[in-house]
Amino acid sequence: MSISVPALMGQLLIGLINGSFYALLSLGLAVIFGLLNIINFTHGAQYMLGAFVAWFLLNKAGLNYWWALAIVPFVLAAFGVVIERLMLKHLYKLDHLYGLLLTFGLALILEGVFTNQFGSAGLPYAMPEKLTGGYNLGFMFLPTYRAWVIVASLVICIATWFVIERTKLGSYLRAATENPSLVQAFGVNVPRMITLTYGFGAGLAGLAGVFAAPIYQVSPQMGSSLIIVVFAVVVIGGMGSIMGSILTGFGLGIIEGLTKYFYPEASSTVIFVIMAIVLVVRPQGLFGQR
C-alpha cells in the first residue's frame, strides 16, 4: 500500500477526534475509581442515557442541543447521586468485584429496557444548525462538529484535571481517598463529597453522550460498544490517574486511527493488544503509581 502524507494526516486528526471521546469517558471512570474505588461499569449506560435525554429534550420538550449540553450533565449527575446513595454506598467496604457486578448489572438492565422500548436501530439526532458544514483543510474535509468536539472535550478534560490536582477542593478529594477518617476529623463531609464525585463522573458520561448524539445513532448499545475500549484505556493509562487517562485516551485514539489506515481488520483489537502488553510490562499502567 502506498502511503500518502495527506491521507495519513487525515487519519491522525480522526484518531484525535475519537480519542477525545475516549478521554472524556475514561476521565470520568478514572475520577470515580480514584475516589470511590468503584469500577463503574454503568459508565457506558450513563453515556447512552445522556444521548437519550438529549433526544428527549429535542423531540419532546423542544430544547435544542445547547440546552441539552447545559441540562443533561445535571440530569445524569442527579441520576448518579441516586444510584450512589441507594446502592453503591453499601459496597465501599467490600471487594472491588461487588461494585463491578452491581454496576455491570445496572448497565445491562438499562440497556435492555431501552432496547425493548426503542429498538436497536436507534433514533436520529439532528446536528445543530450552527455546527453543520465543515472546513476543507486540503488534506481532508473536517466537519465543524468534530472540530467542536475536540476543542470542547480538551477544555473539559483540562478543567477537570485542574480542579482535582490544583485546587483546594481537589486536595480534599485526594486526601479523602488516602485517609477518609483523618479528612473527616478535619470537619470535611467525606460521604457527601464521594456522592458528589460519583454524580460528577456520571455527569461527564452524560455530557459525552450529548457530544456523541449527532455523530452516532442514539441507540441503546452505543455505550456498551464504547465502554470496553474505554476500560482498556483506563487500564493502559493507570487506574485512577487523571492525567494518565486523558493522555492515553487521545494517544490510543490516534493509534487506533492509524490502524484503521494501515490494517483496518485489526482496528477493533489493537487497543486490547496494547493493553495486554502494558499489563505484562507495567501492570500499574503507564501513568499509574501503585
Added chain:
Amino acid sequence: MKWKLLAAAAAVALATGTAQAQISGNTVKIGVLSDMSSLYADIGGPGSVVAAKMAVEDFEKAHHPKFKIEVVSGDHLNKPDVGSQIVRKWYDEEGVDVVVDTPNSGVALAVSEITKEKNKVFLGSGPGTSDLSGAKCSPNTIHWTYDTWMLANGTGTALVKHGGDTWFFITADYAFGQALERDTTNAVKKAGGKVLGGVRVPLNNQDFSSFLLQAQASKAKIIGLANAGGDTINSIKQASEFGIVKGGQNLAGLLVFLSDIHGIGLDKAQGLILTATFYWDMNDKTRAWSKRFAALDNNKMPTMVQAGVYTSVLEYLAAVSAINSDDGKKVVEQMKKKPFDDPLFGKSYVRQDGRNVHAAYLFQVKTPAESKGPYDYYKTLATIPADEAFRPLKDGGCSLVK
C-alpha cells in the same frame, strides 16, 4: 424373484411405517434464532418471534392441524459458537424441529451444518450469504427472502447502468460482508464497471470516519456499503457529515432494511437506491398483514426478514401437515415440490439448491417532501422478475444440483 418381492414388501412396510407416525411428540417446535439485543435486533430479533407466532396462529386457524405447534426463541449474540450451542441444545434436548430467521451469515452457516447433521430444517430468512444455496448448500436448508447475489445484482447492475462505474467498498469483515463484496464486484464488472479498492471493517463498528476518508481518497464514483443494520446506519450518517455526497460521490447501500431508514431519518437517507424483496406498502395483502404486525410489535412496520419468517413458517407447516412428518429432509423435499403463491412475496418456488425464488424490487428512498409520514419511505423504481432476481441455478456450485 421371490427375494425381490419380499424386499419390495419390506420397503413398502417401512415406508408406510415412517409415513404414519411421524411427528415426534405430536408437536412441531419452531426455534426463532436471532440477534435479540444488538445491531441486527430490529431487522429480525423480537419482531421475528412476533412474525413466527402470527404464522402459527394463521395456520392453526385455517387448517386445524392435529399436531401442536410451539415457538421458542434464542439470542445468538452474533457469535457462531453461541448460535451453535443454542441450536444443538434445541435439537438434542428440546425437540425443536425447525430453526428460522438467523440474521448473521456466520451464525447461519454454522446452523445449516448442524441442521444437516441432525436432519432437521433450517429456514434462513435473516442471513445474506449466497453460499447458503451455493457452495455450502444443504438438503435441510432453505434460504428464504434475499441473498447477497440478488442484492449485488439488483443494486450493483442498476447503478453501473446509471453511470456509477467506479466502486470502493466498505465491507463488514465476516462471511456476509465478504460474500456481498464478492457478488457485487462480479455484478459491477459484468456490467462494465471497475472496482478501485475497499476496506474491511470489524463488525459492529461505531466510527466510520477513517474508512469514509479512505473511500473519499479513492475518488470512486460509488461507495458500496457491504454491511448491514447499525453499521449501515452509522456509515450513511457519517458520510453525510463528511460531505461525501456533496463532494460528488454516491453511496450504495447494498443491504438496507426499512428499520435502518427509520433510524437514519429521511433527510439523510433520501435518494438512496436499494434492492429488497418486500415492502409493507405494495398491495392490499402486504398492507393488511404489516398493519397487523405493527400492532403487535411496538408500531414498527416489518422488515423483509420478518415478513420472510412469517411466510417461511407458513410454508413449512403446510409441508409438515401434507406429509404428516417432521423428518427434515422429507419436509424440505415437499417444500421444493411445487410453486406456491406466497401471501407476501407473490409467486414463489423453492429450487433444488434450496433457494426460494420470487421477484425482487429496486426501490429508492423518498425525500422528506414525498413521504406522508413514518414508514412511508420507498418508491418502486423497477421490478426484477423472479428468473432474473436470483443467481442462475447452474452458477452456484451447489452439489445438490444435478
